Amino acid sequence: MRTQVAIIGGGPSGLLLSQILHLKGISSVVLERKSRAYVLGRIRAGVLEQGLVDMLHAADVGTRMEAEGHRHDGFDIAFQGQRHRIDLKGLTGGKSVMVYGQTEVTRDLYDARDAMDGIVIDEAENVSLHELKSDQPYVTYEKGGEKFRLDCEFVAGCDGFHGVSRSSIPADILKEYERVYPFGWLGVLSETPPVSDELIYNHSDKGFALCSMRSDHLSRYYVQCALDEDLKDWSDDRFWEELRSRLPTDAAQSLITGPSIEKSIAPLRSFVSEPLSYGRLFLAGDAAHIVPPTGAKGLNLAASDVHYLSEALIEYYGVGRDTKLKGYSDLALKRIWKAMRFSWWMTSLLHKFPENEGFGDRIQQTEIDYLFSSKAAQTALAENYVGLPY
Ligand code: FAS
Ligand code: PHB
Secondary structure, eight states: OBOSEEEEOOSHHHHHHHHHHHHTTOOEEEEOSSOHHHHHHOOOOOEEOHHHHHHHHHTTOOHHHHHHOEEESOEEEEETTEEEEEOHHHHTTSOOEEEOOHHHHHHHHHHHHHHTTOEEETTOEEEEEEOTTSSSOEEEEEETTEEEEEEOSEEEEOOOTTSSSGGGSOTTTOEEEEEEEEEEEEEEEESSOOSSSSOEEEEOTTOOEEEEEEETTEEEEEEEEOTTOOGGGOOHHHHHHHHHHHSOHHHHHHOOOOOEEEEEEEEEEEEEEEOSEETTEEEOGGGTEEOOGGGSOHHHHHHHHHHHHHHHHHHHHHHSOOHHHHHHHHHHHHHHHHHHHHHHHHHHHHSOOGGGTTHHHHHHHHHHHHHHHOHHHHHHHHHHHSOOOO
16 A cells, blocks of 8 residues: 555544645545544543644534534632632633543544545554655554555654654654653543533642533543552542542532543653654654643644644645755744643642642742732733644
8 A cells, every 4th residue: 555644643643634634635544553432432631722723624623623612711720729710811812722622623533534535544553664764664564463564755653652653763863851740630521510611720738630621511620649549449439529629619619520431540741752753754742742731732732743744744745845844843842842841830830749848839839829910920821821823
């Protein structure tokens, strides 16, 4: 089989890239390791920047998002029982975010690829990348016990943190930057009405908690937890009691609980690998970087990578120039590191750090106090949260 762009990974990065390229007449094949049901069973991000919303519309994948998503013009930060609203719209000259689950974005992308006869090969195992430094790279994989070869001109590594693409770049070329946080997030999805119309990011002496949602009858909650927590030790009742203990009084009293329909623990890390390209291989999304979800940047950063990479491929196939392909890594990394900074800052601001006892705690409290009292500080937070320009 032959295609112009072999895309490794059928998550949001790979599917969005495939859809954008298709609309520009550029062929691609997506190789996904898992089944479609598995991919669509993952509960992940919930907040979309305007840049991603615009990209989904441009890719003819925005209709259901507009019908079922919810625009949010602000969110609350709760600290020591005090809630302060960050007025995103007022502070950014009218910008907002869209609350619409990554699972739904991925579903919409799969549906669009199917509708346009896109080639997405699920359960493609043992994917391996070859001849990346040549102008005739190829990919091999197995499916149903058979071996296959996919000849291509470019390989897009959209296969997430645990994928094969990043590790196909020689170790003496790859430079990795990482900060692993001493805690994780225990997340619950429940068919209950959200505790508030907007998100609430809570800093409490017992640890961070986040009140989010997917719709007016589907809520998403997280509590900061120790890295060695075992999901089996967290009954629904224990989760709701812990969440309630970290919320300001009004939210704690109005919280409506119910059975969890999904419960998972995600570790938190900041990670960037450089460069994002090696010969004909280009990394995008979690394959290249991971942010702690505090700033709601993971999925949105994958989108800006796909924006830059698709623009570069469209230039190459459109006018035969490789200027943007050569500049892809440096350009994408500039925005990646700004989102890395913001996600690290939000995480440092709102979580309980064991080593912070004393001075660190007081600095954290002062940082939040300064934020609540300074429009300039709130504006800086708001412009990062709605998404810096591409
Ligand atoms: P993905 O990891 O989504 O997709 C990569 C795909 O490649 C997967 O489907 C995988 O099966 C496939 N793959 C892997 N190896 C392969 C191989 N060798 N061959 C073929 N296919 C292969 N972001 C937020 O903004 N907010 C959140 O709350 C949030 N929560 C998260 C919770 C968890 C547990 C995780 C892991 C991430 C979370 N994120 C969150 C970040 C998440 O949304 C990512 O940023 C987003 O999924 C990035 O999309 P992709 O780059 O497509 O990577
Ligand atoms: C979510 O709804 O899953 C969500 C929202 C905002 C975040 C992280 C996760 O910062």
